[in-house]
Amino acid sequence: MTAIEAQAVSKRFLLRHNASVELKVRFLGILHSERRETVEEFWALKGVSLTIKRGEAVGLVGRNGSGKSTFLKLVAGTHRPTSGHLLVARNARIASMIELGVGFHPELTGRENVLLNAAIHGLTRAEIDAIYPAIVEYSGLEHFIDVPIKNYSSGMHMRLGFAVAANLDPDILLLDEILAVGDADFRQRCNGTVEEFLDKGKTILFVSHDSEAVRAICHRVCVLEQGELVFDGGVEDGLSFYDRLLTHRADHGDVRIRPALRESN
Amino acid sequence: MWTTVPVVVGSQLISLLAVRAYVPQPRSSWLFRVVVGALLGTAGSSLVIGVALGFEGVSRAAFVADVLLFSIAALGWRGIWVLRARARLDDGTHPASLELVDRAEEMTTLRGVVMSLYRYRELLRSLVLKDLKLKYRGSVFGFLWSLANPLLMIVVYTVAFTVILRVRTQQFVFYLLLGQLAWTFFASSAAMSTGAIVDNAPLIRSVFFPRAILPIGTVLFNLAQYLLTISVFLPVTLTWYGVPLSAPMLLFPAFLGLQALFSIGVALILATLTAFFRDVRHLLDVALAVLFWTTPILYELAQVPERLRLLILLSPMSPFIVAYQQLFFYRQWPEATVWLIAGTYAVGAFVIGATLILAFEDRFSEQL
Numbered sequence A: 001m002t003a004i005e006a007q008a009v010s011k012r013f014l015l016r017h018n019a020s021v022e023l024k025v026r027f028l029g030i031l032h033s034e035r036r037e038t039v040e041e042f043w044a045l046k047g048v049s050l051t052i053k054r055g056e057a058v059g060l061v062g063r064n065g066s067g068k069s070t071f072l073k074l075v076a077g078t079h080r081p082t083s084g085h086l087l088v089a090r091n092a093r094i095a096s097m098i099e100l101g102v103g104f105h106p107e108l109t110g111r112e113n114v115l116l117n118a119a120i121h122g123l124t125r126a127e128i129d130a131i132y133p134a135i136v137e138y139s140g141l142e143h144f145i146d147v148p149i150k151n152y153s154s155g156m157h158m159r160l161g162f163a164v165a166a167n168l169d170p171d172i173l174l175l176d177e178i179l180a181v182g183d184a185d186f187r188q189r190c191n192g193t194v195e196e197f198l199d200k201g202k203t204i205l206f207v208s209h210d211s212e213a214v215r216a217i218c219h220r221v222c223v224l225e226q227g228e229l230v231f232d233g234g235v236e237d238g239l240s241f242y243d244r245l246l247t248h249r250a251d252h253g254d255v256r257i258r259p260a261l262r263e264s265n
Numbered sequence B: 001m002w003t004t005v006p007v008v009v010g011s012q013l014i015s016l017l018a019v020r021a022y023v024p025q026p027r028s029s030w031l032f033r034v035v036v037g038a039l040l041g042t043a044g045s046s047l048v049i050g051v052a053l054g055f056e057g058v059s060r061a062a063f064v065a066d067v068l069l070f071s072i073a074a075l076g077w078r079g080i081w082v083l084r085a086r087a088r089l090d091d092g093t094h095p096a097s098l099e100l101v102d103r104a105e106e107m108t109t110l111r112g113v114v115m116s117l118y119r120y121r122e123l124l125r126s127l128v129l130k131d132l133k134l135k136y137r138g139s140v141f142g143f144l145w146s147l148a149n150p151l152l153m154i155v156v157y158t159v160a161f162t163v164i165l166r167v168r169t170q171q172f173v174f175y176l177l178l179g180q181l182a183w184t185f186f187a188s189s190a191a192m193s194t195g196a197i198v199d200n201a202p203l204i205r206s207v208f209f210p211r212a213i214l215p216i217g218t219v220l221f222n223l224a225q226y227l228l229t230i231s232v233f234l235p236v237t238l239t240w241y242g243v244p245l246s247a248p249m250l251l252f253p254a255f256l257g258l259q260a261l262f263s264i265g266v267a268l269i270l271a272t273l274t275a276f277f278r279d280v281r282h283l284l285d286v287a288l289a290v291l292f293w294t295t296p297i298l299y300e301l302a303q304v305p306e307r308l309r310l311l312i313l314l315s316p317m318s319p320f321i322v323a324y325q326q327l328f329f330y331r332q333w334p335e336a337t338v339w340l341i342a343g344t345y346a347v348g349a350f351v352i353g354a355t356l357i358l359a360f361e362d363r364f365s366e367q368l
Helices: A023-031 A068-076 A110-120 A125-139 A154-166 A184-199 A211-217 A235-252 B002-018 B030-052 B060-093 B110-119 B121-136 B144-164 B172-198 B201-206 B213-240 B247-276 B280-294 B306-313 B318-329 B336-367
Strands: A002-017 A038-053 A057-062 A083-089 A094-097 A172-176 A203-207 A220-225 A228-233 A261-263 B100-102
Touching: A002 A068, A002 A203, A038 A068, A038 A083, A038 A203, A038 A220, A038 A228, A057 A068, A057 A211, A057 A235, A068 A083, A068 A094, A068 A172, A068 A203, A094 A154, A110 A125, A110 A154, A110 B121, A125 A154, A125 B121, A154 A184, A172 A184, A184 A203, A184 A211, A203 A211, A211 A235, A220 A235, A228 A235, B002 B030, B110 B121, B121 B213, B144 B172, B144 B213, B172 B201, B172 B213, B172 B247, B172 B280, B172 B318, B201 B336, B213 B247, B247 B280, B247 B318, B247 B336, B306 B318, B306 B336, B318 B336
Parallel strands: A057 A203, A057 A220, A094 A172, A172 A203
Antiparallel strands: A002 A038, A002 A083, A038 A261, A083 B100, A220 A228
């Protein structure tokens, strides 16, 4: 049973230099070449093919800018692949813990924000009512739930965000190193939740640099390097491959492929 | 004449009930039943009218308008039922089914979008409630302000136009506010919609949901505001000026629906464009100022020189506002031209807006 299937997925970002959303500047660019918008292509992912089964916990490792987070965004559906197909199980609920508490409105109370945030994730009224008590209990913010979010500390803000994401009953969970932030108590809670998800056979996609965390959660590791999938296999093999990759790069210097420059207009 | 409309509508409804078109679970023969029902009803009503009044002076436009309304209602009925059935099907299959889908691709078809809008209806509701709550949060009188506003406007305008400007036209303030309030609904939806996508950038970058929800939400919020206002304004002015209730007023929901659809279309267009050109906000300010004066709000359509009249009526908001004035101020059935222009604008704006946001939706998360 496949949960996520990437078929030769590529993602191109256009880095705009002198970018402007103003019409005036666009017209000026016609006259002044130094003000002209130049567009640099950057391929964050190059032909990545990957099949993840339901119940698998996959660790995505790689250096900064290797395309890990881009892959998560494609799975989350906020970005679309430039070419290739990214398939997910129909009606799979995907919870991303990439940024917690996004969409919280400072003027609204904790309760109102929870209801709104759950709706943003596509839940119906009945489903929201069903999970609401669990969210409040999980966050441990019963006492503050009717206080506007603007009066919350950043820790409380995050706890509420995590509580919503954890109780959405997702089929696919996207984790992006958030376990590294927060106090010890919060970290423990997060780890507990992730273990619970693993027991329930949920699919987890975990992006991390921390090999300990990857060992604790994942049973498969994929290594990305400059947007390409260079390793796919067991946890220990993958982590040592990644270590060798890092030392190799350090020894031989970083050879970067110069991105193709092209001018717009 | 338009007075025959009730006979036509009544007779059609009766025959539709007779063929059981409006049953909770439409069957495959549903379309056939509706057509037969409508034909029977129209024929029956024509017969009644022909015998009772004779066909002399019977307006064909009345029949056309009726058929139009009727088809919209029938399609809406069918559409809601289909969506309900599908939603039930979807709910049944969670947790995830075996089938793999390309979510990005699925969101590029109109069908996919309508389905997802329906699935995210709770979000739409929450967004409108959020805006309403935020608007009155911290104010002592809360939503009473929405009710007090039209009353204050009536007082101010009455003083301004009867004491200071000495306008002789009877009920001028009623006429003016009728247009002015509907205009405010449109203008503030348009102005707010420019920020619908841009101001929600963090949300758009990190969560997947149909983006069209955001501009549609702002229009529905303004619609809610307008309904609050009008629910005070209409009763007060109708009693104050002693305006008799008349049958054409019943058409108000139809034109309000068309205006809402038109506003949604415009909001989708503006929200999408603003994501790529921030200038849209400033252009819109100018455009709204121009449009205000090309719409018969402060003046009557009849005052416009004959050769310019059609041009003024073609101004985007004119057909809707003229319709409200005809319904409530002149108390007559709107002409076929008004129906036609209003309908075309509403459907046209919606189709363009929906196409535009579908085509560029995927670039929002990178562009913002």
